[in-house]
Amino acid sequence: xxxxxxxxxxxxxxxxxxxxxxxxxxIYVAFVRAPIEARMGIVQKIFYFHVPSAYSxxxxxxxxxxxxxxxxxxxxxxxxxxARAGAEIAIVFGAIVLVTGPLWAAKAWGYFWTxxxxxxxxxxxxxxxxxxxxxxxFAGDGPGESRFAAALGxxxxxxxxxxxxxxxxxxxxxxxxxxxxxxxxxxxxxxLAFALGMIAFTFxxxxxxxxxxxxxIIKSRLxxxxxxxxxxxxxxxxxx
Amino acid sequence: xxxxxTQESRSTEFAPVEGGTEQYKGGTLLVAAxxxxxxxxMGYLFxxxxxxxxxxxxxxxxxxxxxxAAAAAGESxxxxxxxxxQP
Numbered sequence: 514x515x516x517x518x519x520x521x522x523x524x525x526x527x528x529x530x531x532x533x534x535x536x537x538x539x540i541y542v543a544f545v546r547a548p549i550e551a552r553m554g555i556v557q558k559i560f561y562f563h564v565p566s567a568y569s570x571x572x573x574x575x576x577x578x579x580x581x582x583x584x585x586x587x588x589x590x591x592x593x594x595x596a597r598a599g600a601e602i603a604i605v606f607g608a609i610v611l612v613t614g615p616l617w618a619a620k621a622w623g624y625f626w627t628x629x630x631x632x633x634x635x636x637x638x639x640x641x642x643x644x645x646x647x648x649x650x651f652a653g654d655g656p657g658e659s660r661f662a663a664a665l666g667x668x669x670x671x672x673x674x675x676x677x678x679x680x681x682x683x684x685x686x687x688x689x690x691x692x693x694x695x696x697x698x699x700x701x702x703x704x705l706a707f708a709l710g711m712i713a714f715t716f717x718x719x720x721x722x723x724x725x726x727x728x729x730i731i732k733s734r735l736x737x738x739x740x741x742x743x744x745x746x747x748x749x750x751x752x753x
Numbered sequence: 754x755x756x757x758x759t760q761e762s763r764s765t766e767f768a769p770v771e772g773g774t775e776q777y778k779g780g781t782l783l784v785a786a787x788x789x790x791x792x793x794x795m796g797y798l799f800x801x802x803x804x805x806x807x808x809x810x811x812x813x814x815x816x817x818x819x820x821x822a823a824a825a826a827g828e829s830x831x832x833x834x835x836x837x838x839q840p
Contacts, residue, residue, distance in 0.1 A: 556779030559786045566790070605797045612793065613786040619777045721797070728804055735811055747818045 525723060532720045535713035543706040550703075556620040559613050561706045565714030566609040567635070572718040573602030574642070574670050581666030584659060593659050594729035595722075596666050600645045602722050603669070606714075607639035622686065630679035631687040638672040645669060654736070 543561040550557035580596025583589075614632070615625035626632065645665050652658040679685065698704045 554779040556782050558783055562790060563786070601797070605793060608793050609790050612789045616782045616786040616789075620779050620782050623776060725801065728801060728808070732804075732808055735808060735815070739811070739815055742815060742818060745822075747822050 525720075528716065528720055528723070532713065532716040535709060535716055539706065539709040539713045542702060542709055547702040547706040548700050553621055556617055559617040561710045562714070563610060563613040563617060564707070565710040566606045566613065568711060569606035569714045569718035570603050570610055570639075571673060572715060573599045573604075573606060573722065574638070574673055575599070576722055577603060577642070577645070577666040578670035581663035581670075584663045585667075588656060588659065590733035591726070591730055593663075594726045594733065596663060597649055597729055598722050598725035600642045600649070600666060600669070601725055602718050603642040604639065604646055605721070606718060607635070607642065611636060611639060627686060629685040629687050630683040631676060631685055634672060634676040634679050638669065638676055641665070641669040641672060 539561065543558055547558070547561070549555050576599025577596045578599070580592050580594070580599055583592040584596060614635075618627075619625050645662060648658070648662050648665065652661070679687075698707060
C-alpha cells in the first residue's frame with residue numbers, strides 16, 4: 514500500500530495556531546474592551562459570536578454546495594467528503610445560531626422564539642442539513658446515495674439567499690445592525706470585536722472543515738483497502 | 754413608590770427586586786449562550802474523535818489480517834524450500 518501525502522497537510526498546524534489566536538483575541542476584545550450596549554446591556558455581547566456563527570453556517574453550506582456540484586460533475590471521494598464535511602459544519606454552527614439567538618431574544622424581545630421570516634428560514638435550512646446528515650449516516654455509501662445527497666446539498670444552498678434577504682423582503686423582528694439599512698456599531702471596540710469574531714469564526718469553520726474532510730477521505734481509502742484485502746482472499750483467514 | 758432601603762437594612766439583609774419588569778438577566782443569558790456555544794463545538798469534536806477511533810480499529814484489523822497473511826505466505830514458501838532441498 515502506498516503512502517499518499519497531501520501537499521496541504523503542512524498548513525494545518527499554522528492554521529490551527531492562527532485560529533486559536535484569533536479566538537482568544539475575539540474573547541478579549543468582546544468581553545474586556547468592547548463597551549456594554551446602552552439599551553440591551555451585556556446580553557448584546559452574544560452578537561459577537563451569534564453573527565459569526567451564522568456566517569460560518571454559510572461557509573459550511575457553500576462547501577456542501579461546491580462539493581455536491583463537483584461530485585455530480587465528476588464523482589470523487591474528495592468531493593463527496595468535502596460536501597459531507599460542509600453539511601456537518603453547517604449543522605454545528607447552525608445549532609449555535611439557533612441556540613444563541615433565542616437567548617438574546619429572551620432579553621431583547623421578552624420571548625425566546627417567534628416565527629419571524631429569518632428565524633423560520635434559518636431553522637428550515639438547518640433542518641435540511643440535518644436531513645442530509647441523517648441520509649448520509651443511514652442510507653449507505655453507494656454512488657446512488659451519494660448522488661441523491663449531492664442533490665440535497667444543492668437544494669440546501671438554495672435556501673441561503675432566502676435567509677439572508679428575508680429581513681429586507683418580508684420585514685420581521687430580526688435586527689439588521691450591520692449592512693444595508695443597519696445603524697452600525699457605534700463604538701470602535703464594538704466594530705473591532707465584531708470584525709475579529711467574523712475572521713476568527715471563518716478560520717474556525719475552515720479548520721473544522723479541513724479536519725472533517727480529511728477524516729472522510731481517510732475513511733474512503735480504508736474502505737477501498739478493505740475491499741482490496743477481501744479480493745486478495747484475506748477475508749477467509751481474518752475478520753476485517 | 755418603593756421605599757428606599759435604609760443603611761442598616763442594607764448591611765443586614767439582601768432582598769430581591771419586587772415587581773421589576775426584567776424577566777431574564779442579561780448576564781445569565783450571555784453565560785448560557787457562551788457555555789452552549791462551546792458545548793456544541795466540544796460535542797462535535799467528541800463525535801470526530803469517535804469516528805477516528807472507529808477508523809483506527811478498522812485499520813488495526815486490516816493490519817492484523819495482512820500480518821497473518823504475510824506469515825502464512827512465509828510458512829508456505831519455507832515448506833516449499835524444504836521440499837525442494839530434500840534429496
